[in-house]
Amino acid sequence: TALITPFREDGALDWSALDAQIDFQLESPVTAxxxxxxxxxxxxxxxxxxxxxxARCVSRIDGKLLVVAGTADENPATALELTRDAAKLGVDAVMVKLPHYFGLMPDEAFWFFQALDDVGCPFVVYNNPSTTRHDLSGDTLERVSTLEHFVALKEAAVSTTHFYERLHRFGGRFPVIAGAEDCVFFALLAGAPACMTATAAFSPSFMRAMYEAVQRSDLGRARELHCRLWEFRRLLRRRAGTGHPAYVTYTKAAMEILGLPAGPPRPPLLPLDEPERQVLRRVLVDTMGLGERGSFSDHLLPRERRID
Structure with a gap:
């Protein structure tokens, strides 16, 4: 589960809400x-x-789940510093993307990951071209895969062909984790061992149901769940297509609607207005079948719309 960061109305970090979010994940069918x-x-x-x-996450999780800390930063020195700090705090791994303000040449990209490897902490490479405007090449990943502390790739490119190429080339050597919800069904069907997405912040049981449907080869059910998830994603895409981080505002609003503390996004991002919250509420409850605190029971969801 990718966690949100809960803030109060005054902009301060809401530690009690963070604790509640961690406890919610501890009660849920997630592994990290x-x-x-x-x-x-x-x-x-x-x-x-x-x-x-x-530090708060590591302490409260207390070894019950894996903690993979995001330590990316536009300043490479800051990313390395935070990675060193996270390692000392006891995380299981860190997750990083390339600094992207300046487009990096392949040797420069590899230099960054090599410097990260020197820290000595297991790390997951996060490839997210829609955010960074930089798509890690297969040849660069080939070099990164030789580094001692590299453990996995989170691939968030929104292309089924792209994901399958990654899986075909590297899937037998390291985990290629599905990171784009738009095509998560296809990624799991192709053989991704896991998914790491934001919807699990408000309904880990829904995402788990889709994962388990694929694992037991109930592909009609898995596709039906993905179709329902797609209705949520369609709301985001209206804004995300312009470069706006709509996933932040919609995920936080979804949590609040379902009774999970999240608070507003930090300015300049603005919370959803009330008309859009009502649209979101209908998608969450009527389309996705979610209940209080994101509860979801797959066997209770009507199957009339199942696609076989």
Whole structure:
């Protein structure tokens, strides 16, 4: 699960809401949490806030789930510093993307990952071209895969062909994790061992149901669940297509609607207005079949719309 970062109305980090979110994930069918990723608004947080949030997660999880801390930063030195701090705090791994303000040449990209490897902490490479405007080449990943502490790739390119090419080339050597909800069904069907997405922040049971449907080869059911998830994604895409991080505002609004504390996004991002919240509520409850606190029972969801 990629965690959101809960803020109060005055903009301060809401520690009690963070604790509640962690406890919710501990009660849920997930194997890892990722604090400080894109959905966690890390670009709007100070370095001290990010350190303290990682420390809080490690302490409260207490080994019951894997903690994969987001330590990306536009300043490579800051990313390396935060990675060192996260390792000392006891995370299981970190997740990083390339600094992207300046487009990097392949040797420059590899230099960054090599410097990260020197820290000595297991790391997941996060490839998210829609955010970074940079798509890691297969040849660069080939070089990164030789590094001692590289453990997995989170692939968030929104292309089934792209994902399958990654899986075909590297799937037998390291985990290629599905990171784009728009095509998560196809990624799991192709053989992705896991998915790491934001919807699990408000309904891990829904995402687990889709994963398990694929694992038991109930593909009609898995596709039906993905069609329902797609209705949520369609709301985001109206804004995300312009470069707006709609996944932050919609995920936080979804959590609040379902009774999970999230708070507003940090300015300049604005919360959803009431008319859009009502549209979102209908999608969450009527289309996705979610209940209080994101509860979801696959066997209770009507199957009339199942696609076989």
């Amino acid at each position: 949490i990722v604090p400080g990723g894109s959905i966690g608004e890390f670009t709007a947080m100070s370095l001290d806030e990010r350190r303290n949030m990682i």
